[in-house]
Amino acid sequence: MTQMLAILILLLFLTAGIAAAAMLDRAIPALVAGRPMKSSLSAPFAVAAAMAIAPKSDTEHPDRVGWVLAPILYFTLAAVGLSVVPLSPRLVAAPSEVGIVLWGACEALTVVAVFLHGWSANAPLPLMGAYRYVAIGLPAMLLSMFVLIGAALPAQSLGLVEIVESQRDVWNVVRQPAGLVLFLMLGLSVSLRGPFDYADPYDLAGGTQAEVSGAARLSWRLARLAMLVSVSAMTATVFLGGYLGPVLPGFVWLALKSALVLVALVAAGNWFARMPPARMMSFLWLALLPLSFLMLAAVGVELLLWG
Amino acid sequence: MIVLVAATVAALVRSARSPFAAPITEPQKVPFLGGGAPTTHAWQRYHVRYYPMTLLFIAFEMEMMFMYPWAVVFVEEGGKAMMEMGMFLAILSVGILYGWREGVFRWQ
Amino acid sequence: MAVRLLEKSAPSAPVSVFAAVGAGSRGRVERLFYDPRLTRVLSVRQANVLLVAGSLRDEDHDDLRRLHDQMPPPRATVWWGSDPIFGFDDLTTIAVEDDPVAAIVAAHRALIMVERASEPDLLPNEPANPWRGEGPHGQGGKGMMGGTPYGRPMAMTNDDLRDGLALDAYTAPFGPFLPMLPPGLKLSLTLQGDVVQKAEVLRPPLAQHDDGPTRALRLRRVARLLRILGLDAHADRLQDASRASECGEEVDFAKLRRLVRWSGALAAIPPGLGVVDGRDVRSRMRRWLDELGVQRPDPADPASSEQPARLVDLLEGLEWTEAILVINSFDDKALLAMAPVEKEDGNAEKGEGEHHHHDHSSRDHHSAGHAMNHGGGGSA
Numbered sequence: 068m069t070q071m072l073a074i075l076i077l078l079l080f081l082t083a084g085i086a087a088a089a090m091l092d093r094a095i096p097a098l099v100a101g102r103p104m105k106s107s108l109s110a111p112f113a114v115a116a117a118m119a120i121a122p123k124s125d126t127e128h129p130d131r132v133g134w135v136l137a138p139i140l141y142f143t144l145a146a147v148g149l150s151v152v153p154l155s156p157r158l159v160a161a162p163s164e165v166g167i168v169l170w171g172a173c174e175a176l177t178v179v180a181v182f183l184h185g186w187s188a189n190a191p192l193p194l195m196g197a198y199r200y201v202a203i204g205l206p207a208m209l210l211s212m213f214v215l216i217g218a219a220l221p222a223q224s225l226g227l228v229e230i231v232e233s234q235r236d237v238w239n240v241v242r243q244p245a246g247l248v249l250f251l252m253l254g255l256s257v258s259l260r261g262p263f264d265y266a267d268p269y270d271l272a273g274g275t276q277a278e279v280s281g282a283a284r285l286s287w288r289l290a291r292l293a294m295l296v297s298v299s300a301m302t303a304t305v306f307l308g309g310y311l312g313p314v315l316p317g318f319v320w321l322a323l324k325s326a327l328v329l330v331a332l333v334a335a336g337n338w339f340a341r342m343p344p345a346r347m348m349s350f351l352w353l354a355l356l357p358l359s360f361l362m363l364a365a366v367g368v369e370l371l372l373w374g
Numbered sequence: 375m376i377v378l379v380a381a382t383v384a385a386l387v388r389s390a391r392s393p394f395a396a397p398i399t400e401p402q403k404v405p406f407l408g409g410g411a412p413t414t415h416a417w418q419r420y421h422v423r424y425y426p427m428t429l430l431f432i433a434f435e436m437e438m439m440f441m442y443p444w445a446v447v448f449v450e451e452g453g454k455a456m457m458e459m460g461m462f463l464a465i466l467s468v469g470i471l472y473g474w475r476e477g478v479f480r481w482q
Numbered sequence: 483m484a485v486r487l488l489e490k491s492a493p494s495a496p497v498s499v500f501a502a503v504g505a506g507s508r509g510r511v512e513r514l515f516y517d518p519r520l521t522r523v524l525s526v527r528q529a530n531v532l533l534v535a536g537s538l539r540d541e542d543h544d545d546l547r548r549l550h551d552q553m554p555p556p557r558a559t560v561w562w563g564s565d566p567i568f569g570f571d572d573l574t575t576i577a578v579e580d581d582p583v584a585a586i587v588a589a590h591r592a593l594i595m596v597e598r599a600s601e602p603d604l605l606p607n608e609p610a611n612p613w614r615g616e617g618p619h620g621q622g623g624k625g626m627m628g629g630t631p632y633g634r635p636m637a638m639t640n641d642d643l644r645d646g647l648a649l650d651a652y653t654a655p656f657g658p659f660l661p662m663l664p665p666g667l668k669l670s671l672t673l674q675g676d677v678v679q680k681a682e683v684l685r686p687p688l689a690q691h692d693d694g695p696t697r698a699l700r701l702r703r704v705a706r707l708l709r710i711l712g713l714d715a716h717a718d719r720l721q722d723a724s725r726a727s728e729c730g731e732e733v734d735f736a737k738l739r740r741l742v743r744w745s746g747a748l749a750a751i752p753p754g755l756g757v758v759d760g761r762d763v764r765s766r767m768r769r770w771l772d773e774l775g776v777q778r779p780d781p782a783d784p785a786s787s788e789q790p791a792r793l794v795d796l797l798e799g800l801e802w803t804e805a806i807l808v809i810n811s812f813d814d815k816a817l818l819a820m821a822p823v824e825k826e827d828g829n830a831e832k833g834e835g836e837h838h839h840h841d842h843s844s845r846d847h848h849s850a851g852h853a854m855n856h857g858g859g860g861s862a
Binding site for chain 3: 393394396398399400401402404406407408409410411412413414415416417418419420421422423481482
């Protein structure tokens, strides 16, 4: 019963989150560009409607099955990733003692979904987007796993409820502030945005999206936004104490914190420059990965001394 | 259940039919190159530039598997666990340094 | 019901426009997308309206027809200061000095309301290559790769520039209407993975005659580099500033410079990229940034000296994004001087039948010869 309730709330959460993300996606760039923001509320729906009624395109001998499956897989991964997020100690859509392992699997399969989307078109620009995303998606995922392990240490569990409960005294963002930054980078990477958008970038004329139109493109865009919402909720849970908070019910706190992370992610996606992929790959391995090791060690030492 | 609902929603959106849908002709299918037409298939024996990196990645992926149970028992085991994982990570870090010297992270 | 709702709200969305830019129109087109009723799409697949701005060369006509046919129906073409080419009817033409936005929006609306018929294909409805080969998947046949199973032949192997691995070398013409390349520039690029093995200029960029204030010009150049670095919003801001400065309005250049600096745009560009006369892409961009507010002509570029660097030499061995950055790091005049045409175009164009197969087998031969010469200096 509570599980059904959790699933319903979660679907609502996902829908509202996607709508909010779509609006932010117009409002924040407009803010940076110094253009009027007033159309940000209504424009996303009109744009989605326009995409929905445009016909789908086709290429010469594409991998049709893969092309259809890619956005479906991507969207499903976002929903599954979100389902392990607890709304309160007992209100979880998919109660799991190994929540972060499940989330990690969703991250890993995202690379597959994005690759499939670019591969299937049998066209050069999407293909390049597909291959280069793998180069960045894999090490970025590694980062996030070290960060998540750092969050699991004080909880002595891989379950997300326990991870939230372990933050009653102090949020994980205080224990590992750099961890939050690294996890936000992963968020940009799995939702293909800004400095980590190596699959759908401008210099490849939209990359994996270059050959899709109509409902096919709409479903891809929705899946990207869904993943963004999902990763925001996960960040809020692991670093910002999830449903913990005074007075208001748990899921309201979770929604508020997720919204905050969502704004931060969209802003970061619009604010920072993207390196060419070769430079980014070295940067990830040689700078960020050692940083995540250090972060993990710091949390370990802290627990041994004061834990 | 969540998988089912999410997949159905996504599949419905993906398969929505446009009121303007019409049979797609051959010239409409030519891959987009900004005007030019390709002479060959795009699918090819693609030169993946980060191949050595993926091998190193597998090493770290395996390492993650040991880390999950380790994280659960860390507080109970205390210093011993810390030392063990410290050594493990140190060896892997040396691996990264070695890989860097060998140019694993170059787009080669 | 749902469909009705969609059809009702769709017309209020900005019209997706793909711009095919001809001579002397680049700045004009970039200014056009200030209007919130339009959005510029990167691929013609996502466009509702094809905007042809400025005059095209005769050689570009075939490319334009191909581009037009790639646009999914319902589709319309609007000609802005451009002479419609043979094959198009139901013409919407706008004079250079007029604003085409209203016409574009009207054309789109008419398409959605089915008051205007979608433009038909211009090219014949034939597969690019006749199916040849034997067996259910066309796998059988003569030659190394069997037949040509799926319409086009497969790419052939060649040695890689960076590590000498013999994998497939993919050669294709890119441009002349790719959004991230200067208008008119058509390159034949041979790629292995995403590294350029060989570049040839099939057609040079079209002259843009951008003789507005250099302040505004520099803003637009920096904006183009910013887009490649994933900074669309920043690019829009610079674009708008360029427009404002052309209209004689006050522009806070120091603020713009700070905005770009804080984005990490300069740090994101790898050092030592596309060096011409001791300056790489990063230092060229920095110079444009430093001189944003300065109203004086560009310094004489080394590229316009008697021995200009060749663009194709700069591109060889670069990864795709790096190559795109290099191409966009020169001003129009310098780029024109650096990109002389060396190869007759046309060969790469006729993607049809007999000719193709021929081409294919001759290349097959070539690469076999190459393998024997292994160690003799690589593929360049």
